Amino acid sequence: MTDEGPRSIAPADGTAADTQGIKIVGFLCNWCSYGGADTAGVCRFKQPTDLRVVRIPCTGRMDPLFIAKSLIYGVDGVLVSGCHPRDCHYAVGNFYARRRMEAFKAFLPFMGIDTRRFKYTWVSASEGQQWQKVVTEFSEQIHELGPNPGVRRQTGENSKVSTGLR
Amino acid sequence: MLETDRNQLHKLVEEALPELDMVIGWGQSTDSFQTTPVFVRDAKQISQLTLGPFCSQNLTGYLVKPPALDAAPKEGAKPIGICVKGCDSRSLVALIQEKFLTRERVRIFGIPCRGTVDWNKVGKLVDLSNVKSATVEEDVLVVDDSQTTHRIKLEEVLARKCYGCRYPNPLIQDVTIGEPATPRSTSIESSYRDVDRLDAKPLEERLDFWQSELDRCIRCYACRNACPLCVCQDKCIIESREPRWLTQRVGIPEKFLFHFIHAMHLAGRCTGCGECERACPMDIPVTLIKEKLNKIMEERLGYSAGLDVEAVPPLLTFNPGDTEI
Amino acid sequence: MRIGVFVCSCGTNIAGTVDTKRVASEALSFADVVYATNYMYTCSEPGQQEIQKAITEHGLQGVVVAACSPRMHEPTFRRAVEKAGLNRYMFEMANIREHVSWIGTDKEANTRKALDLVRMAVAKLRFNAPLFSSKAPVNKRLLVIGGGVAGIQAALDCAEGGMDVVMVERKQYIGGKMAKLDKTFPTIDCSSCILGPKMVDVSQNEKITLYAASQIESINGYIGNFTVDIRKKATYVNWDACTGCGACVEKCPSKKAEDYFNEGLGQARAINIPFPQAIPKKAAIDAQFCRQLNGKKCGVCAKICPVKAIDFEMKDTIVTEKVGAIIVATGYDLFDYSVYGEYGGGRYPDVISGIQYERILSASGPFGGHIRRPSDGREPKDIVFISCVGSRDASVGRPYCSGICCMYIAKQAILTKDHMPESNSYVFYMDIRSPGKNYDEFVRRAQEEYGVQYIRGRVGKIYQRGDRMVVQGADTLLGVQVEVEADLVVLATGVESSSGAGELAEKLRISYDQYGFYMESHPKLRPVETNTAGVYLAGACQGPKDIPSSVAQGSAAASKVQSLFAHDTIETNPQVALVNERNCIACGKCIQVCPFGAIQWKELRGGIKKAEVLQTVCQGCGVCNATCPPKAIQLQHATDNQILAEVNELCA
């Protein structure tokens, strides 16, 4: 076990590390949407390749701050998907999630972050085709928006203090 | 009028003090205009208590922050007296609502508020470096900077939050000092004008705005510590290493995430007292961030924090019929 | 940490569109990865041995397998690493098949994506910690919800195995739909003759506690330890005293109560025992029709009752039962035929549903087993059957096949001919679905031996002409319009989910499909399990089913319960929330949001309060983790640090 926490992020020189295309992070609940994505795979429903899935037990686990973190630090899009309302494996996890994400979605643009970079949706384990549709549409939307500049990495004045290093 | 009210306050505190552990109120700071919180434990200190438009601090945070007081009164523990304005009383409601305090734990001296002075604004009109005296005459602020006596309309130099204030009179209290005040705002629209103004700008301008504002943030956490509802205090995840959300870096992303965390943790809880903004040494409009969330909560979920001790904060509950996307 | 990465080619399933060799070789450059390899079939026995060998040889402390979905093989690999001495939670899977190779053909993009997923899995694994299950006792009592044939079968099987069974039935009798049937296809054996003894077994078996006229109020707990509140509805008759003598029924002056059992064809008394073989054979008062309960002077039944069982003051009561497993066998309902206005069901008394016709055919039915028309009691001569009423019709929201109607029409047509050799039967059908054992032969007998006329086509309209019904339709085989004059029309109403299925599912925390049928865990491999451990399905609540399938599923569910109850304890899932007391600020928000009541206060020395998770009650949803402001409560195996580690790999 390493002793440092999740590492952060901004390379010191402030450049984006990956120039090879769009990256979308998908937070999928284990019971429905992760299964839906599996179903889509089993059915060979072709999808864009930009999505990287993080498996979470339930959308109720979804702290909007994970989304904030992703978008601030330059992930191009965030897709959250869970069980349909009333269908939550944990009965009510997605009800909590819905309120939180709804509020967060309304809040994002106030801070200058394009709300189109964040989407949440409900896809059940049987809805492979729906998953294909969701991923395809969202990926296309993010491609249209282009790479996410995130927020400016360097500060106006503090950054200009000579860091001591070349 | 102020004089009468002050005398009334002194009298009421004097009567109540024997039954109380202390009374938290405002007193004169070492300069001639700002107030500082005072903790009256002894009758000799009562004369320090003051009120009026200079009493900007929200004192309710002291009830729950370390050195902490227990929410449940210990055997024989005396209640604590506290002076609250309208906005402060909402924080108190929220703290009772979240069970950090019991109603019996506090004796509330309610003070109807006609707005508090924002000294930054006064500083634009008057050089505050050598103020000799500052007083209030009705709706005029009189500042003597040892060369001139400036007379400024109070209405021009109030804190930003005051212009949208719907609750100038304390919502819970044991006693009231002075006459009720008239709300400056009675609607959502007039309470969130600053939010709407920024929202009316294009997305890029909003991003530029926050980038340049938050760029000044020095991560001193005054906004957080001044917030009466930032109850995590020493356990705040902004500093925590386990889990580790943020590094020590002071790049704009870190400052954005810091303020996102602050705002999201107050979503549905913020009572709009404006302490975060007042405390900021770098003059960042941090309350505005929370105001946006307050507006969302109010418009979408019909909820305003700190109005009802029985209500459940909206993000701690749900309605299966909530609308979406 | 010393991490090994195993990239599976899955034959060509993955290697076809992902450069698995490159994924393995580049993975070697990730932090803490000390070993990486590519293997043809990692899940195969030699593949698993490869992992175990590497764990030993390279001293691996964590393993990442990049292969198929963890929903497929995570348990397999967890067992494999455990055998080699690692904790099973020191394992992560990168899904590079379902989420990569099968959904894209661009090998370069796929390979990059696979690398990202492996990088994320490694990053998460670096924050994994060994987790250990604890054991929870199993309460070896079974709850069966629903007393139809599927539920009865399950209950009897388990009782036979020596387990205590609690059966809850919302009607006043058990037996379900089958109890209303006259005969069963394809054997034409008497329904009550085969079901009756089983019903009696239920009532006589000491292991079975039956709550009829009862409903599930709430369910709490988890596999092995459920607590169920059951609402016993007021029947106004003390069933402990009632002997089922029927004297009250005979004397009841309120004779126009709805006869639910006979599907509204007859009339019942306000106090009633629905049918002679009813189990439990107890009277109950229909409050809607009882004079006494509606403020009129009566009380006849109370006077007549020899055991003084009548209790007009009776209220609903709640009883609590503790069980270790639950079988849901709530059955189905039949489609409301009045939706098809053109058929006139509900408007014309002689347009009836299949189940009504079943009651007409039954010797215990309203006409004593003689076929008569409901309108005038005349014996019909020409009878038309219409199939697919509420089946295979997307326009009424029932696109699925109900599976049983073709068969019961054939049976009813045969029985009609048996009863009335001079009668003519016509069947309008779309297709004949008869895939069961001896089913198609049965339909052929109806056509060939009994001369039932099958007309392939939809009926467009039914209207009255004199005292007869005119059925207008198309014969699509001949391509002509046909018109059949009939004395009686029987609509083969389709199967739909039981009313209240959704509410019950929410109490059980199981999912249901858009039609209200409960979802099995896997359509092929886990047909009786649900996604909630300890809750199993039997019968038509899971989808339309005939009697043999329902019985088979009842037994299947019972066998699942028996294998669960073969253990005294079960291992709890350690992927639950855990409080770091040092950071807990005792705000109580986790307690407020927990859907399972799994968090409670704990008092430390000096009266300091902290939140505490009841490990066996926690289901691991993580709502508390998302809610906790100082993140003092962390969902094990999906901690903030673990999720952030994955996200950070994408931010970089």
Add this chain to the structure above:
Amino acid sequence: MAVKIFIATDQLDSVLEKLATKIDLWIPALLKEDKSGPTGFIPYEPGKSPVFERQTTLPTKKLLLPQVETLLRFEYKKDPEGGSTSSIVVDDARQVRPTLVFGARSCDVRALITMDRVFSQGPYVDPYYVERRKNTFFATLVCEQNDSKCFCSSVGGGPADMEGSHLKIVKLDEGYVVEALTKEAGSLLEGLGEAVDKAKDTKAGKIVKEASKRIVGDLDTKGCAEAFRNRFAQNDFWVQMVSQCLSCGVCTYVCPTCYCFTITDETQNLKGERMRSWDSCMFSQYTLEASGHNPRPTKLERYRNRVGHKFSYIPEKYEGILGCCGCGRCIRSCPVTIDIRQVVGNLKENSNEQ
């Protein structure tokens, strides 16, 4: 003869522009487009006018001790065959460019006495600080704008105190007289501005003289080190003094002499950097021990430490130097207007009572 030039007010920008070609130039400026808004030091840009009228909100501290600085970068190298880490490459190469702060105040520069003592005069010498210190020059304004919160004279400084400064700036109505106090600084002024005529020189001299006579602040710091020690265990006293404190870090972050820092490693995959960043004794993490124990669990202990550090520990350890430069920033920025002068003053007051 020291180099001395005159810069007319309207010439200031062009002189600064020229100066900026010789050296990295930093000026006090508004951090927000608001004339009463927060100020701090920023790199000079043509057209950006310096704010000389009032003390900056943020001090010059970050030029010598940045809020965050990378001490070194490192990278783990892996054996391409075996996969295990075989070596680590560390890179701490530094390059510090000469920098001039134009428009510091005596209090800012006075703070360097404390900083220097800690970072460059042993027993531990901090190469990062030392290198910056050597390359940083201060053009200090003779201060006429002290306000009610200033108390530089109380801690050994004064409005015209030039100790540690390299250039002296005197603001006249019509411009600035800038005088080099060291030879090196003199060369910076070569070819800039105009000669100083007699009248201006006299005027400037008068201003300096008046400023030198001015006593700013009436705090008596004599004996405070000992008074603090006597007060240390008097909880009641500290409860009285710090009840208002919010335990935020404003006072320490705006303080020119607060030099506490923390060091963290930030690693992403195989690469990482070791960073030093400001810390604050007002924060709980400052003294949080790995065991979870915190010897300073509340704001009482934390605030007491701040006072003690500045007025007792530093002077007792470092030959009487105070850990305070009297700039008054902590008083000005405190959200609850805590006044350190009052606390220090009270240390001695009635200290024998208990």
